[in-house]
Amino acid sequence: EVQLVESGGGLVRPGGSLRLSCVVSGFTFSSNDMHWVRQRPGKGLEWVSGVSTVGDTYYADSVRGRFTISRENAKSSLYLQMNSLRGEDTAVYYCTGGMSGWVYWGQGTLVTVSS
Amino acid sequence: QSVLTQPPSTSGTPGQRVTISCSGSSSNIGGNYVYWYQHLPGTAPNLLIHTNNQRPSGVPDRFSGSKSGTSASLAISGLRSEDEGDYYCATWDDSLRGHVFGTGTQVTVL
Numbered sequence: 001e002v003q004l005v006e007s008g009g010g011l012v013r014p015g016g017s018l019r020l021s022c023v024v025s026g027f028t029f030s031s032n033d034m035h036w037v038r039q040r041p042g043k044g045l046e047w048v049s050g051v052s053t054v055g056d057t058y059y060a061d062s063v064r065g066r067f068t069i070s071r072e073n074a075k076s077s078l079y080l081q082m083n084s085l086r087g088e089d090t091a092v093y094y095c096t097g098g099m100s101g102w103v104y105w106g107q108g109t110l111v112t113v114s115s
Numbered sequence: 116q117s118v119l120t121q122p123p124s125t126s127g128t129p130g131q132r133v134t135i136s137c138s139g140s141s142s143n144i145g146g147n148y149v150y151w152y153q154h155l156p157g158t159a160p161n162l163l164i165h166t167n168n169q170r171p172s173g174v175p176d177r178f179s180g181s182k183s184g185t186s187a188s189l190a191i192s193g194l195r196s197e198d199e200g201d202y203y204c205a206t207w208d209d210s211l212r213g214h215v216f217g218t219g220t221q222v223t224v225l
Contacts, residue, residue, distance in 0.1 A: 035214070037160070037216075039154075044117070044201070044203060044216060044217075044218060044219035045152070045154065045160060045203050045205075045216045045219065046216060047205070047213060047214040047215060047216060050213075050214065058212060058213050058214075059213065060211075060213050061211065061213075094159060094160065096160070098162065100165045100166060100169070100171075101150045101162045101164075101165030101166070101171065102150070102152070102160075102162055103162045103165075103171055105159035105160055105161070106159065107159055108159065
């Protein structure tokens with residue numbers, strides 16, 4: 001059974017930091033590009049960042065310079081280091097991946113940025 | 116706002132066919148594969164269509180995708196109550212150097 005389990009979400013003050021983690025099982029993590037996608041309250045899906053199987057990283061303009069994506073294949077884990085958080089970063093963050101489309105998804109972790 | 120434009124909503128009665136459009140440009144849909152995701156309330160998104168028109172295993176053949184030029188479409192035939200939710204197109208954008216989702220379309224089954 002494929003499982004993607006996100007953790008690390010919570011309440012943080014503006015300007016603060018959080019590190020999201022996603023532990024994967026049930027498919028070959030190292031063979032898949034992985035991504036973070038978020039959904040702000042009342043809004044649509046938004047791609048945040050991605051990392052290829054060889055470690056190339058990509059970011060949405062809205063988070064570039066503040067967020068850092070990384071992966072640790074030995075632990076089948078994906079990470080998102082989020083710094084300088086803003087109110088508009090409040091969202092449910094999903095871990096996702098797959099070879100032909102993002103077929104694997106976690107259940108999401110809620111990040112709330114508020115004072 | 117997104118570079119991929121979808122209608123905000125569409126609706127149909129059970130058994131009807133509905134289509135959802137996704138309009139982009141040469142830097143995204145025009146030169147890259149299109150994907151479609153279903154996002155039902157309280158669940159994780161679900162991949163419906165990959166590579167413009169291919170269904171992953173387990174996705175009913177009621178769902179079909181197509182692409183022409185800088186636009187794409189998702190069709191849902193034999194509409195069912197469990198199809199109610201939000202639908203998003205997605206692709207890579209060469210100019211933005213990132214993935215993009217469409218604005219999303221809410222499907223209502225009357």
